[in-house]
Amino acid sequence: MKSWDEIPGPSQLPIISTLHHFLPLGSLHNLSGYNLMDKLYKTYGPIVKIPGMFGAQTYVMLFDTESIANVLRNENFMPKRPGFVSLEHYRKVYKKEKGEIIPEITGLGSDHGEAWKTLRSVVNPILMQPKTIKLYAATIDEIACEMVERMRVSRDDNGMLKSDLGEEMKLWSMESIAVIALGGRLNCLDPNLPEDSPVKKLIHYAHEAFALVDKLDFRPNLWRLYPTKLYKKTMKVLQELEDLNKYFIQEAIKRLNTETKSDNEKGVLEKLLEIDEHIAHLMASDLLFAGADTTSHSVLLILYLLAKNPEKQTKLREEILSGSDKRPYLKACIKEAMRIMPVASGNMRETSKEYNILGYHIPKHKSLLFAHEYTSMMECHYPRPKEYIPERWLADKEDPLYYGNAHPFAYNPFGFGTRSCIGRRIAELEIETLVTRVVQNFDMQWFGEPMKLYHSTLNYVQAPFNFIFKDVRI
Numbered sequence: 211m212k213s214w215d216e217i218p219g220p221s222q223l224p225i226i227s228t229l230h231h232f233l234p235l236g237s238l239h240n241l242s243g244y245n246l247m248d249k250l251y252k253t254y255g256p257i258v259k260i261p262g263m264f265g266a267q268t269y270v271m272l273f274d275t276e277s278i279a280n281v282l283r284n285e286n287f288m289p290k291r292p293g294f295v296s297l298e299h300y301r302k303v304y305k306k307e308k309g310e311i312i313p314e315i316t317g318l319g320s321d322h323g324e325a326w327k328t329l330r331s332v333v334n335p336i337l338m339q340p341k342t343i344k345l346y347a348a349t350i351d352e353i354a355c356e357m358v359e360r361m362r363v364s365r366d367d368n369g370m371l372k373s374d375l376g377e378e379m380k381l382w383s384m385e386s387i388a389v390i391a392l393g394g395r396l397n398c399l400d401p402n403l404p405e406d407s408p409v410k411k412l413i414h415y416a417h418e419a420f421a422l423v424d425k426l427d428f429r430p431n432l433w434r435l436y437p438t439k440l441y442k443k444t445m446k447v448l449q450e451l452e453d454l455n456k457y458f459i460q461e462a463i464k465r466l467n468t469e470t471k472s473d474n475e476k477g478v479l480e481k482l483l484e485i486d487e488h489i490a491h492l493m494a495s496d497l498l499f500a501g502a503d504t505t506s507h508s509v510l511l512i513l514y515l516l517a518k519n520p521e522k523q524t525k526l527r528e529e530i531l532s533g534s535d536k537r538p539y540l541k542a543c544i545k546e547a548m549r550i551m552p553v554a555s556g557n558m559r560e561t562s563k564e565y566n567i568l569g570y571h572i573p574k575h576k577s578l579l580f581a582h583e584y585t586s587m588m589e590c591h592y593p594r595p596k597e598y599i600p601e602r603w604l605a606d607k608e609d610p611l612y613y614g615n616a617h618p619f620a621y622n623p624f625g626f627g628t629r630s631c632i633g634r635r636i637a638e639l640e641i642e643t644l645v646t647r648v649v650q651n652f653d654m655q656w657f658g659e660p661m662k663l664y665h666s667t668l669n670y671v672q673a674p675f676n677f678i679f680k681d682v683r684i
Contacts, residue, residue, distance in 0.1 A: 211571040217270060219250075219259035227263040229430055243555055243665025247271070247584040257568045260579075265434030266427075267292070269558070269577035270567075275591070275617035277567045278580045281559055282619065286627040290322045290560040292577050296426040296433070296441075300448045317492045318632060319500070332489055333632060336481050343635045345477055349389050350639055354647040356399050357382045361679060362651070369655075369678040376673055379506035384413045386640045387501030391494040392462040393479045408454060415451040416502045420668060422447055455495040462494070501633055503668055504553050505640050510671045512547040512645055514661045515598045517654035517677060522600060527649050527682065537646070542600035544641055550598065551669050552623040555583040582622045583669070591616035652679040 220228045220238065231238040241249055250258045256274040269292075272278050282289075298320035306312050315325050318333075336342055357378070364373045371378070385398035396409050403409060422444040426433055433441035459479075466480055482490035516523040522543065529539045557580045565572040572578070587595045592602065593610055602611040613621075624631040631637070648654070655678040662672040 211566050212569055213571055214259075214573060214576070217257055217259040217570050218254040219261065222261050227261050229263055232430070243663065243669060244583055244587065246665075247273070247555070247581050251581070251584060257570060263430045264432050267577050269579050270572065271556075271579045271581055272567070273581050273584060274568060275585055275619045278582075278585070279617070279619040280567070281561070281565065281578055282557075282580070282626045284565075285559050285562060288323060288327050289627065289629050290562065291629050292558045292560050294319050294423055294427065296423050296444060297448065300445055304445050313488060315489065315492065317496050319496060329489060329492070330628065330632070332485055333482070333493055336478055337493070337632050338635065340635060342478065342481070343390075343639055345475070346390055347639065347643070349395075350386055350643050351647070353382065353385050353389070353395075353399070354644040357644060358647045358651050360399060360401075361648075362681075365679060369680045371675075371677065371679065374673065375675040375677065376506075376510065376671075379510055380413050380417065380502060382644065383502045383504075383506035383509075383640070384409075384416070384498075386505070386644075387497055387636070388458070390478055390636055391497035391501070392458055393477045394462060394465055396458070408457060411450075412454045412458065412498065413502065415447055415454060416499055418447050419444075419451050419499060420503050424668075451499065452495065455498055456491070458498070459491055459494050497633065497636075501636065503670070504633075505637050507668065507670050508548065508553055508637070509641055509644055510675065511551055511661070512544060512641070513648060513654060513677070514656060514671065514675075515547050515550070516543065516645075516649065517656040518660075519598050520655075522598065523649060523654060526600075530646055530650050537642075538604055539600060540642060540646060542603035544638075544645065545603050546598055546600040548623040549586045549592065549621050550596075551663065552583055552586065553668055554623075555665060555669060556580050557582060557622060557625050580619075580622070582620075585617075585620040586622075588620065591620040651682055653682050654679060 220231045222228055223230055230236055232241075233239060237253075238246060238249060250260075250271060251273050256272065257277070258271045258273075260269055260271060262268045272281075298316075301316040301320045302312055315321060315329050318326065318329060321329060360373075360378060361371060361375075364371045364378075366372055381398040385396055388394070388396045388398070396412075397403065398409055398413065422440070425431065425440055426444055431440055432438050462479060463483070466483070471480065476484075479490060479494060482493055516526065526539055526543055529537055559578050559580075561572055561574055561576050561578065564574060585591060589595055592613070599611060602609075602613050605612045607614060619626075624634045656676055657678065658674070658676040661675075664670040664672050
C-alpha cells in the first residue's frame with residue numbers, strides 16, 4: 211500500500227495550507243459543490259486528500275462507489291460522522307465555558323459513540339415508525355392546501371408570485387415540521403404575522419444558523435485558534451435559536467397537558483416526553499433546526515424541474531388526478547430530483563479502523579467524505595445523468611435507464627445504516643404532500659435563466675424564482 215501522505219490532492223504551503231488554490235487565479239477559485247468535485251475528480255482521480263486549513267481536520271474525498279460501500283458497511287455499528295463541528299463546540303464547549311452544566315447527551319447532530327447510540331435507540335422506534343408519522347398526514351395536507359391558496363392569491367395577472375417564493379417555502383416548511391416537533395400549529399402562514407413575532411424569529415435564526423455553521427466548518431476561518439467575529443456571531447445565533455426552541459417547546463408542553471389522548475393518538479413529542487423530557491427537548495430542537503431549510507429547498511428544486519419538463523409535469527398530474535392512493539410516479543419525480551441535487555453534497559465518516567482504499571493506507575480516526583452528489587451524476591451509473599428522467603426509477607430491468615444498473619451506493623440522499631437521516635419519513639411526507647397539491651392546482655412554467663444553485667452545508671436554490679403558476683383547467 212501507498213501511505214496516507216501519498217494520496218493525491220491539492221498542494222500545500224506553510225501556514226496557509228491549500229488556501230492559495232481557492233484565491234483568485236487559483237485552480238479551485240469560485241468552485242463549490244458539484245463543480246468543485248468535478249475539478250478534483252478530473253485532476254486527481256477517485257481518491258483526493260483535502261488538507262485542513264487553520265486547525266480544520268484533513269479529509270479524503272472518495273468518488274469510487276465500491277470503496278464508499280466498503281467503508282459504510284464496515285463502520286455501521288456505531289459510526290462517527292463528522293460534520294457540524296461548530297454546533298458540537300457550542301453545545302459542549304461554549305456553554306460549559308459560560309458556566310452551564312453539560313448533559314451527557316446533547317443531540318444527534320453533536321453526539322457520537324455511546325451518547326449518540328443511547329439517543330438514537332430511544333428516538334428510532336418513534337420517528338422511524340410509519341404509523342406515527344401517518345398521524346400527521348391530514349394536518350400536513352391542510353398546511354399544503356393553505357400554502358397553495360397563499361400562492362394563488364399572491365399572483366399577478368401573468369401568474370407570477372408577487373411574494374418571494376423562497377421565503378414562502380420557509381414559512382411552509384417551518385409550519386410543517388413544527389406540527390411534528392411540537393404537536394401543533396405555529397401559524398407561520400398567517401398573513402398578519404408580525405415581523406418581530408417569535409415565529410418569524412425562529413424561521414430567521416434556523417436559516418441563519420445553517421449559513422453561519424457552514425462558514426465556520428467548511429470555509430477558511432481562524433475560529434479554532436481564537437474567537438473571531440464570525441465565531442462570536444454564530445455562538446450568539448445558536449443561543450438565540452436555542453432560547454426560541456425552549457420557548458416553543460414549553461408552550462407545546464402546556465398545551466399537551468390540557469389534552470387527553472389515547473396511546474394511538476399520541477404524537478412524537480408526547481411519546482418522547484413520556485420516556486425522557488431532556489431527550490424530548492433535544493429532538494424537538496433538532497427537528498426545528500434541521501427540518502426547515504432542507505425540505506423547502508428540495509421542494510423548490512422539484513417544482514423547477516417539473517416546470518422545465520412539462521411532459522413530466524403533465525404525466526404526474528394525470529397520476530394525481532386519477533385518484534389512486536398509490537403514486538409511484540410522484541415518488542419517482544422526487545427521487546430523480548434528489549439524484550440531480552441531493553440536500554447534502556455528501557456523507558462523512560471518521561474511520562474506527564485501518565483501511566486499504568484504492569491502494570492507499572487510511573489510518574484510524576481519519577475523516578472520509580463520500581461524494582454522493584457527484585457519483586449520482588456519473589454516466590457509468592445513470593445514463594443521460596444531467597437529464598430529468600423520473601422513468602428511470604420505474605423502468606424494467608431490461609431498460610438501459612433502469613436505476614438498478616447503478617451501483618447501490620451511487621445514490622444516497624438520506625445517508626446509510628444506523629446514521630441515516632432520522633427525519634426521512636417526515637421529509638418524504640411533507641414533500642410528497644406539497645408537490646401533490648401544487649401540481650394538482652397549477653400548471654407551472656419557468657422562464658429566463660436556469661435556476662442558480664448555492665452549495666454550502668446544504669445545497670440551496672437561489673432567487674430569482676422565475677415561475678409562472680397558471681390555474682389547472684380540468
